[in-house]
Amino acid sequence: MSVSRALKNSDLVSQVTRERIFKAIDELGYVLDLSAGSLSSKRTGFVAAIVPSINNSNFSDTARGITDELEKTGLQLLLAYNDYSAEREESQIEAMLRRRPEGIILTGGIHTDRSRRMLENAGIPVVETWDLPAKPIDQVVGFSNADAMSLLVKTLATKGYRKFAYIGGTTERDTRGNQRRAGFQSAIAELGLPEGRVVSFGVPPISMEQGAQAMGSVLSQWPDTEVAICVSDLSAFGALMECQRRGLKIPKDIAIAGFGNYEIAACCHPRITSVDIECYEIGRLAARKLINTIQNPEHPSRNELVLTNIRVIEREST
């Protein structure tokens, strides 16, 4: 017991004993076994998180935010990515719950029925991120993808653009891409602009290369397009490169805007107008909320919603 106490930094161990313990630990190469500890104490020290992809820098920023915040409390992250598939998410939730995480962070608000049931039965706090779910499971840290895209369209409309195109993925899986497209359409309608030209291209995440190809398609179908909005900065960059290869001047011949405020949008030439969505902050806040609920189980913060900022960043490409 004194060893256990010493390793937990309890002040109920005398200095002498403490030193003897650490000396012995060092000599023996003893390493505490946390699975035994958590079996006994009912606290695993795990938090689970599932993101669509870790290659896409937006979500990996969120993962960084989560990790950084958890680290302060000594919690460990169990991270999985599901390639935008709710079915893979379901089996990952199942696998992770077997590790008895003390909380779980999900991306988006769309989950299979079984996923929802498992999460409700688990009796741990859940945070859904990156979205405003119609039927939240528990807590939410996110923003409206539709509103964000709509804001971008409206901002550009005030600059005089009228003929808009939208480049996104085939919208089966990427629910956030879906909502951005819906926000695009509704803003167009609201402003009474000419019908938006929508190109759906490939499975998420839409790559630079796919953005380039989609831009080719926009230019050949609707050569008079004034501005092309892309589902992410990566595809926007691909689109930009395609225009440059064709000798088009940006934004004079055609303007381009992206989404997500990736590093590349701020660094390429011309710089790309984008929507900043505080990815790192989403992760940090989600972890923060989880930790709060874990540490104060007496008043759980069920159904609380944190709305994160969205902000259009206008640059030279529009």
Added chain:
Amino acid sequence: MSVSRALKNSDLVSQVTRERIFKAIDELGYVLDLSAGSLSSKRTGFVAAIVPSINNSNFSDTARGITDELEKTGLQLLLAYNDYSAEREESQIEAMLRRRPEGIILTGGIHTDRSRRMLENAGIPVVETWDLPAKPIDQVVGFSNADAMSLLVKTLATKGYRKFAYIGGTTERDTRGNQRRAGFQSAIAELGLPEGRVVSFGVPPISMEQGAQAMGSVLSQWPDTEVAICVSDLSAFGALMECQRRGLKIPKDIAIAGFGNYEIAACCHPRITSVDIECYEIGRLAARKLINTIQNPEHPSRNELVLTNIRVIEREST
């Protein structure tokens, strides 16, 4: 015991019992507790991995390779990133070993003494990646960063370039960046070329923005530079943008090459010459080796080395 067997897909459970069990599990919402299971069976189902950063797509590709390969075997990844710090690595190794992983994958060959000691005492297979350590702990899946960079210099030299510059980070922490710079220098010396112009800029990972600034420094210090090689494609892209802002023609006025074959190098305009290093494959192979050793503990593959391919990809920027 029958429940335990049924959940492990043992064929020692009759169809009837199996169905009864799953029905009850469904009704009760029972979820297996793996920490209890691993305490008893001495198998946790964890593999630990530590990378320098998860924002950098090269390392997140490696993490993807690891995850994809582990998933086939039902192993779960415990992932951490250390911001290129061997000290943070040390405390992460300590934290992870408390979870009793069945194997561990590290990036690079440089670790603190205590890290090495802990790993040796842990009695689990270790794979070092992305490098050829002078003193390998156990198994290695990697390549020589110096050779790769040297190969790039030599390839460019055959095209007639003679005045080389190198853009990298201040080389305290990023050991792989270090080695690339050394490979650059040694190739220059070997070929009898004019002394390389080295700009060290910022802490790793060198961003696009830093690449741009470093390029500015190259151009003002040595305006007659013929080719600038960058420690990564991200900084190469930043450098490229800086040149374009200054109205320089690439590669006529100055050529640019990067390292890592990021998506952006293949997609920007002009496309950037780079060195491909099979990041995903490194992850896949490292996990594969670990799994082999875990599954065949009778003949451990200590000190085995897998050399991954490096390949210069010449594009329009040189």
Added chain:
DNA sequence: GCCATTCATGTTAGCGATATCATTACCATG
């Protein structure tokens, strides 16, 4: 009809930590 064999299920004893309660040693106080 008996024993050997196979298949399915049950029993028991831990795995290595911590929660909880018990004990001891020591000191201060009236």
Added chain:
DNA sequence: CATGGTAATGATATCGCTAACATGAATGGC
């Protein structure tokens, strides 16, 4: 000196599972 209080340490049971062995039931071969 007895009493009570505090600080440090110890003893025991338990967390939920699985390894290992034991048992029972069904089958088949001679």
